[in-house]
Amino acid sequence: MPFADELLECLQEKLCRKAIIYSETPTCTTIVCKRKDKDDILLLAVSTYNNYIYAKMVPEKLQQLEWNCSNIFHNPYGLYAFAENIRELVRKLVEKIRLVDVCF
Secondary structure, X not given: OOOHHHHHHHHHHHOEEEEEEEEEOOOEEEEEEXXXXXXXXXEEEEEEEOOEEEEEEEEHHHOOOOOOHHHHHHOOOOEEEXXXXXXXXXXXXXXXXXXXXXXX
16 A cells, blocks of 8 residues: 555554554555554454545454454454544544453
């Protein structure tokens, strides 16, 4: 994805102590994120549709299958965020992180 570097930079600025691209296809990027506020790992599947960027955030402990976009999107756990740009997407993920802590 052409915006992957910007996404990693923004994630590390707001949410992740460390973020790396785990796998990448032409349509989706899987990112592993070590949270800033906890010792938890989040898995993010990020893709685009029309002019929108969307991501699904799943705690690593709930992703039992292989870490890839398809498995993350099909996991019954986790939260989605939809946005028009990367900064908005990361802001929405940061807002939802409390729900990940409470629900999962």
